[in-house]
Amino acid sequence: MLKYLGKRIGRSVLTLVIILTIVFCLLRLMPIEGYFPNFEKMTPQQIQVGLQEMGLTDPLPVQIVRFFKDLLKGDLGTSRIYRANVPVTEVLSDKVPVSIKLGVLSMIVSLCAGLPMGALMARYKFRFFDKLGTLFIVCIQAIPAAVYYLYIQLYGTQILNVGLLFDIKNPKYWVLPVLSMSLNNIAFYGMWLRRYMVDESNKDYVKLAKAKGVSEGGVMFRHIFRNAFVPLAQYIPTAFLNTVIGSIYIESLYSIPGMGGLLVTVIKKHDNTMVQGIVLLYACVGVLGLLLGDLLMVLLDPRISLGKKEGDR
Amino acid sequence: MMKQFSYRHEKEAELMGSMEAASKNACAMSEEELFSFAEFNAADVERTGYSNYSYWGSTFRAFLKNKAAVALLVLLGLLLLFTFIQPYLPGQYDPNIIVNDANGMQYRNVPPGDMFILGTNSIGQDLWARIWAGTRTSLFIGLSVAVAEALIGITVGVIWGYVRKADFILTEVYNIIDNIPNTIILILVSYILKPGVKTLIFAMCLTGWIQMARFIRNQILIIRDRDYNVASRCLGTPTWRIMVRNLLPYLVSVIMLRMALTIPAAIGNEVFITYIGLGLPVDIPSLGNLINEGRALITSPALRYQLVYPTIILSFVTISFYIIGNAFSDAADPKNHV
Numbered sequence: 001m002l003k004y005l006g007k008r009i010g011r012s013v014l015t016l017v018i019i020l021t022i023v024f025c026l027l028r029l030m031p032i033e034g035y036f037p038n039f040e041k042m043t044p045q046q047i048q049v050g051l052q053e054m055g056l057t058d059p060l061p062v063q064i065v066r067f068f069k070d071l072l073k074g075d076l077g078t079s080r081i082y083r084a085n086v087p088v089t090e091v092l093s094d095k096v097p098v099s100i101k102l103g104v105l106s107m108i109v110s111l112c113a114g115l116p117m118g119a120l121m122a123r124y125k126f127r128f129f130d131k132l133g134t135l136f137i138v139c140i141q142a143i144p145a146a147v148y149y150l151y152i153q154l155y156g157t158q159i160l161n162v163g164l165l166f167d168i169k170n171p172k173y174w175v176l177p178v179l180s181m182s183l184n185n186i187a188f189y190g191m192w193l194r195r196y197m198v199d200e201s202n203k204d205y206v207k208l209a210k211a212k213g214v215s216e217g218g219v220m221f222r223h224i225f226r227n228a229f230v231p232l233a234q235y236i237p238t239a240f241l242n243t244v245i246g247s248i249y250i251e252s253l254y255s256i257p258g259m260g261g262l263l264v265t266v267i268k269k270h271d272n273t274m275v276q277g278i279v280l281l282y283a284c285v286g287v288l289g290l291l292l293g294d295l296l297m298v299l300l301d302p303r304i305s306l307g308k309k310e311g312d313r
Numbered sequence: 314m315m316k317q318f319s320y321r322h323e324k325e326a327e328l329m330g331s332m333e334a335a336s337k338n339a340c341a342m343s344e345e346e347l348f349s350f351a352e353f354n355a356a357d358v359e360r361t362g363y364s365n366y367s368y369w370g371s372t373f374r375a376f377l378k379n380k381a382a383v384a385l386l387v388l389l390g391l392l393l394l395f396t397f398i399q400p401y402l403p404g405q406y407d408p409n410i411i412v413n414d415a416n417g418m419q420y421r422n423v424p425p426g427d428m429f430i431l432g433t434n435s436i437g438q439d440l441w442a443r444i445w446a447g448t449r450t451s452l453f454i455g456l457s458v459a460v461a462e463a464l465i466g467i468t469v470g471v472i473w474g475y476v477r478k479a480d481f482i483l484t485e486v487y488n489i490i491d492n493i494p495n496t497i498i499l500i501l502v503s504y505i506l507k508p509g510v511k512t513l514i515f516a517m518c519l520t521g522w523i524q525m526a527r528f529i530r531n532q533i534l535i536i537r538d539r540d541y542n543v544a545s546r547c548l549g550t551p552t553w554r555i556m557v558r559n560l561l562p563y564l565v566s567v568i569m570l571r572m573a574l575t576i577p578a579a580i581g582n583e584v585f586i587t588y589i590g591l592g593l594p595v596d597i598p599s600l601g602n603l604i605n606e607g608r609a610l611i612t613s614p615a616l617r618y619q620l621v622y623p624t625i626i627l628s629f630v631t632i633s634f635y636i637i638g639n640a641f642s643d644a645a646d647p648k649n650h651v
Contacts, residue, residue, distance in 0.1 A: 144581030
């Protein structure tokens with residue numbers, strides 16, 4: 001187990017390095033006009049000096065090595081344009097808490113709504129409630145999120161009598177973004193929990209429990225639900241870590257001062273150090289989420305062992 | 314998913330029904346009939362020896378039974394046809410021309426009426442023409458992404474699953490690509506390259522193909538060592554022939570489903586990229602562009618038609634593809650054939 005973990009973490013670090021290198025190279029492909037707000041008026045010499053100051057004239061490998069050396073010292077650099085000369089870590093630490101609060105709230109909502117929905121759909125399979133739930137899932141999956149977010153904003157703000165723009169201090173303003181963020185996950189949890197529970201309910205141990213005279217509700221929740229939840233638990237750490245990143249679409253729709261819109265903004269502003277910092281955060285979240293998800297599965301289900309699983313995959 | 318379950322349910326009930334009918338028939342026969350020798354009947358012998366089962370025939374028959382999906386398919390086909398016919402109909406405006414009245418003033422924000430079927434937008438372009446041009450663009454993007462992803466994904470996926478030596482390398486590649494968030498790639502690529510239809514398609518395929526390949530690979534791993542494949546290998550069938558004749562036909566239903574779901578996803582992505590300002594320029598109308606223009610007018614209820622009409626078309630297209638895809642993949646699954 002320990003050996004496996006060591007290998008796994010080592011590999012994750014390697015993945016991170018490769019991702020950062022790729023993004024680093026991609027960033028250097030961006031047109032240089034974007035670095036200077038008044039490019040047309042500048043002489044070639046001024047441009048050259050400007051590029052040199054940013055360290056962009058060095059050969060690519062030199063730049064990459066320099067970047068990773070700084071990274072090892074924990075130095076992500078300073079923002080150049082977005083908030084000039086403020087360290088990247090400081091900019092991020094202002095933004096992350098807002099996104100986390102929003103994300104955690106929406107995660108709680110989606111688990112509290114999605115899991116009971118899936119369980120009830122499995123319990124009343126092929127009956128009215130199941131069909132209603134399926135209709136909801138199909139709609140959420142088939143209609144692009146961009147469309148229903150807009151309508152939630154449009155009519156939600158009228159119903160709740162709130163403004164279009166976000167007010168961080170007023171709890172009423174949190175309702176719509178949290179709701180929009182949760183809908184997709186509610187459908188996800190509902191759909192898969194129903195699927196896993198239906199699969200589980202055909203197994204022998206369920207028949208035995210029923211034959212012993214365990215009540216219908218008891219079988220559903222003590223036996224089936226606990227087994228069906230294991231594969232879903234894998235996604236929970238990722239979902240939790242994703243709250244750090246925030247949702248680009250929702251945060252910019254409601255102008256929430258979180259992480260979401262930041263990536264787009266800094267890419268457009270050619271703020272390379274910021275982009276690298278954010279990509280590092282995104283990639284860490286992704287890699288760590290997978291790792292924790294697998295660990296959580298092992299904790300919940302003693303039959304799974306990580307060392308063996310690798311061979312199967 | 315649910316459709317599949319209920320469909321199978323129906324089939325089972327049907328089967329049970331026919332079995333009961335058969336046993337009733339048997340009861341109806343008198344005892345003498347039951348215990349006397351049957352006469353040789355050439356037609357009966359032929360019936361068991363030959364089955365006129367055809368895979369595609371059964372698939373289409375099963376698909377046609379799903380009335381809702383067929384209706385949607387017809388509607389979607391008509392819509393697609395209309396997007397191509399519309400520019401040639403009489404009395405249409407060019408989607409990019411700003412229409413002026415007799416005094417040279419622009420028709421700004423004209424509500425839907427006689428002159429403009431769906432009204433005009435804030436700079437005086439005909440919304441009706443723009444919606445159809447936009448649907449054309451968006452459908453083109455969706456279909457191209459789906460086809461390109463399927464081609465690359467299936468090729469790589471089959472090799473990945475079937476050739477053991479490739480498995481290690483491709484799995485490592487997958488681990489890396491899968492960990493880079495899709496959004497970053499989409500944004501970076503659409504920013505570096507010139508905005509346009511081709512850029513969007515390229516950016517979406519860049520990350521999409523590996524998901525398809527991974528999916529095919531997992532399916533191939535499940536069936537690659539089944540007895541019929543082992544038998545083929547023992548008989549010396551070339552590898553490519555096993556891939557094309559033994560493995561791929563097995564996967565038709567899941568591939569179709571994936572493709573049908575890629576189209577709405579690609580159209581949705583286009584809306585998203587346009588929303589963050591990296592999508593198509595305004596002179597190439599697309600559903601993303603139109604929705605974005607409509608969103609800017611969200612505060613004035615009188616102009617809301619500019620948001621409502623494009624979203625109706627967009628939702629209709631995506632829901633249709635979703636439902637048709639699910640219905641077709643159910644129909645293409647031989648387990649659902651009679």
